[in-house]
Amino acid sequence: MIAVLMGGNSAEREVSLISGEAVYQSLIKQKIDCFKFDWQGENLTELWDKTFDLAFIVLHGRGGEDGTIQKQLEARNIAYTGSNSHSSANGMNKYLSKEIWKNSKLPLAPSVLIATKAPTPIINFALPWAVKPVCEGSSIGISKVTQASDLNQALELAWKYDDQVLVEQWIEGDEYTVTILGDTPLSVIKIVTDQDFYNYESKYHSNTTQYLCPCGLSIPKELHLQEIALKAFNAINANGWGRIDFIVGEDNQPYLLEINTVPGMTAHSLVPMAAKSNGINFDQLVKCIIDEI
Structure with a gap:
């Protein structure tokens, strides 16, 4: 039995509910036994009263992406998707993740x-x-x-x-993102927005944001981004799936922005888009994430 953990009490609750519903519907479609659980920050005892042997974490932001729920599941020996509590905490903290990347000699803005x-x-x-x-x-x-x-x-x-x-x-340039599934980087996506940067509005509500896949880079440059993304993912000791965001500056140099250890799974989300470009449909993606545990 799989528990789809969604909602949360972070600023990303709205997005998590949409992501979680998409994952839940995919599991139902695949006839996989599951239930969805809206964690609201204070109702975890209701979750522990249920019987399940695996958690599919679709909680974005604080509480779900920072190691909090992972620690709770680890304490109960319940398997779950994605990175462990320590790696999740490091990935969520932009300062800590960049210190790790700096020590790994990966490209960063000061x-x-x-x-x-x-x-x-x-x-x-x-x-x-x-x-x-x-x-x-x-x-x-x-x-x-x-x-x-x-x-x-x-x-x-x-x-x-x-x-x-x-x-x-602030690095002026073009924004790109690389999904990691297992130990494989998927196709690079270029993000084009009419906003100052790829902000909350352009991520979730804008109909003018463009996602280009193929991304328009030469094959060597795309392979270079994928290589850096995988190194960044591994440096955090992330696991299962995730997404690495970049800016490629006007100097043509890539700069790491951040890692997402529980990326979005909405209709606007980049991981399903990258998977699709690699011949992986949404249902297959959901199954792949589970199989990476």
Whole structure:
């Protein structure tokens, strides 16, 4: 029996419910015994009252992607999809994941960490800057700062979501994403948005965002991105499935943005799109994720 864990109480709850429903309907269609469980943050005892031997985690953001639910399942010896609690926590934390990647000599934009109520350190890299909550997903709380005088306003927004904020050099360029399924990188997708960047609106509500697959890169450049993505995935010790996001700058150099250890599974989501381009339909994708446990 599979429990599809969805919802949560993070800022990404709405997306998780849609992702979870899609996974649940796929399992039903495949005649796999399952039930869906809307975790609302305080009702986990209801889950433990049920009988199941595997959890399909489709909880995005805090609680579901940061190792919290994984620790609970590990304590009960219940198998689950995706990365373990430690790798999930490292992947969710943009600062920790970038420290791991830095130690692995992977390509990154310069950044500094700023904690709430702490003195603002000297930022010795050029404007513009991206200001990001350290542990938030779906581009929530992110600002583009083009003048140093606007930094405090951007920090105040980010601090609404986290008490630690990453200030990173803004790289002008094109955004790409690489899905990892098992130990295989799937086709690269190029993301084209009319927004300043690929934000929450352009991810989930815009009808003008374009996803290009084939991505338009030369074969050697696409293979290079896939190679970096797999190295980044393995450096975090991620498992099963995930997605690595990049900016390829105007200097034609790739820069790692972040890892998603529980990516979206909605109609707008990139993992099903990449899978489809590799001849894997949605039902097969769901089964592949389970088989990677």
